[in-house]
Amino acid sequence: MSFQPFDEMQKAVDIVNDSPHPVNKIAATIFGYDRQGRDFSISRTNYWPEIIEARLGMDTDIGDSSGTVHAETACLLDAPVTEKASLCVTDPICPNCAKNIAEAGIKTIYIDHKGFTKDFSARRGNAFSNMSMQICEKAGISVYQLWRKEQRLEPILHTDKTYQPAQDSPLEYERLYGVITRKSFADYVEKMRHRHRGRRFACAIGRDRVSGNVFSLAARSHPVIGYSMANDASLLRDSENKYNYMLEPMNRLIMGAARIGVKLVDGMIFCTNVPTSRELVNLIGAGITRLYIEHANKALDEAAILAKRTVTNARILDFINLEELQALATPIQPHEKPSDT
Ligand SMILES: [Zn+2]
Structure with missing residues (x-):
């Protein structure tokens, strides 16, 4: 039809x-x-x-x-x-x-x-x-x-049907098997922190909306799909003041999950930095009430910190320190190298 x-x-x-x-x-x-x-x-x-x-x-x-x-x-x-x-x-x-x-x-x-x-x-x-x-x-x-x-x-x-947008940092996702516990989530977060060392990213566990299959997902901050840091540097620098061409990790994670038909599991979401105001609203719109965070006072702008305070005080969204999760995780072995991409 x-x-x-x-x-x-x-x-x-x-x-x-x-x-x-x-x-x-x-x-x-x-x-x-x-x-x-x-x-x-x-x-x-x-x-x-x-x-x-x-x-x-x-x-x-x-x-x-x-x-x-x-x-x-x-x-x-x-x-x-x-x-x-x-x-x-x-x-x-x-x-x-x-x-x-x-x-x-x-x-x-x-x-x-x-x-x-x-x-x-x-x-x-x-x-x-x-x-x-x-x-x-x-x-x-x-x-x-x-x-x-x-x-x-x-x-x-009108866009040609054969056009394929450049995508140099796609959403990473992987099907998981077995029971997902807070410990396995903690291990996954540690693995991602090791892989994306020093970069801003978000990761989560999600469930396929139809089959119920479980996935892990991770996304970094990146220009919106089709743009790349290498080719569009000047445009990315002088975008209009209210808006810009960057997508922050949490929005990329939320939209990447939507793209593949996966619903994020509340309480199994991590972000290195405080998401922006708009990301927080979208996250709340997606039904999320708990977020693990590494840098609870680091954000892209002051407004994000203010937004965090507002949603925390109103008990809409709880920010939980990463340490709580790390206490459950298996330590990463020193010979495991972070990726350099
Ligand atoms: Zn709009």
């Missing part, structure tokens, strides 16, 4: 007024096939994760981010698998969602034509055309403007 983007867009439009956001009501639908080949379609609005709404309310910022999860990202967090899926959105996408969408392996985006006529879109116009679309182009995503009544599609960005 082939999906009709018009029907999928209609599903998003049908729920857009359910968005709790007082001004910017946005909805999206993700659709595609799961790993068993069954079709799926999930629609979400932008929203405040329940625990954020209950403990902080809708007006409290988390660091330099609002407490909302954007509709596009909400779809990515809930889909059975995001690789090669398509996305319908009522409004032009922001660069942060574009980065998530690229990392999650989405191949086609449809944007409702009405979204381009709103105030909100005008305010966001430059970021959309200068950044979101560049990110999509590099990632090999085709983007269409969609008219529901006329059932018309017009390409904004």
